Amino acid sequence: MKLNPKNKKNKKPLIIALVVIAVLALGYVAYARATNIWPFPNDSQSSTKVDDVNYEPPTEDQVDAGDDIKDAANDAVNTPAPTGTVEMSITAANQNDGILQVRTLIQTTSNTGTCTLLLKKGSTEITKSAPVQALSSSTTCQGFDVPTSELSTGTWQLTINFKNTTVNSTISQSVVIK
Numbered sequence: 001m002k003l004n005p006k007n008k009k010n011k012k013p014l015i016i017a018l019v020v021i022a023v024l025a026l027g028y029v030a031y032a033r034a035t036n037i038w039p040f041p042n043d044s045q046s047s048t049k050v051d052d053v054n055y056e057p058p059t060e061d062q063v064d065a066g067d068d069i070k071d072a073a074n075d076a077v078n079t080p081a082p083t084g085t086v087e088m089s090i091t092a093a094n095q096n097d098g099i100l101q102v103r104t105l106i107q108t109t110s111n112t113g114t115c116t117l118l119l120k121k122g123s124t125e126i127t128k129s130a131p132v133q134a135l136s137s138s139t140t141c142q143g144f145d146v147p148t149s150e151l152s153t154g155t156w157q158l159t160i161n162f163k164n165t166t167v168n169s170t171i172s173q174s175v176v177i178k
Contacts, residue, residue, distance in 0.1 A: 086108045086168075088169035090104055090171055093158060099147060100144075100175065100177065101143065102146070104141045106139040111133070112165065113132045113139070113163060115141030116160070117130070121156045126151070141160065154176070154177060
């Protein structure tokens with residue numbers, strides 16, 4: 001088997017070029033690292049700092065600001081709940097598919113208490129109860145769904161009473177059962 005000397009000559013310039021590129025690349029990396037240039041920025045050029053925590057004792061202003069936040073939080077927790085009567089509205093008193101649906105909105109925030117619905121027509125009275133549900137800035141009775149089969153046709157007086165340990169409310173309106 002004979003070796004072709006032309007193939008050796010063709011590979012020599014390619015190997016020399018690769019070695020030169022590798023030496024230049026290593027030279028740039030060494031220079032970049034020594035001078036803190038890309039891709040090796042110094043701390044002032046870096047967007048992420050490793051340890052920028054201030055371990056000094058807090059200043060008086062910082063202590064006062066923390067105390068103010070604590071006081072505000074304690075005031076919010078210790079603010080007494082409203083007492084007495086609060087405003088309440090009937091948001092729905094509709095008949096749908098044989099059901100009288102009654103919904104309310106109470107102008108206090110509470111997750112305790114009971115709503116009582118009284119439907120009255122003449123001497124006939126029907127009473128239903130429901131728990132309350134707190135909303136972000138008010139409360140609602142969890143709703144009343146009364147089958148209209150329990151009610152005779154005609155005008156009924158609807159009265160809703162909300163009561164918990166600190167507040168109460170009552171509202172009435174007429175509803176016509178068809």
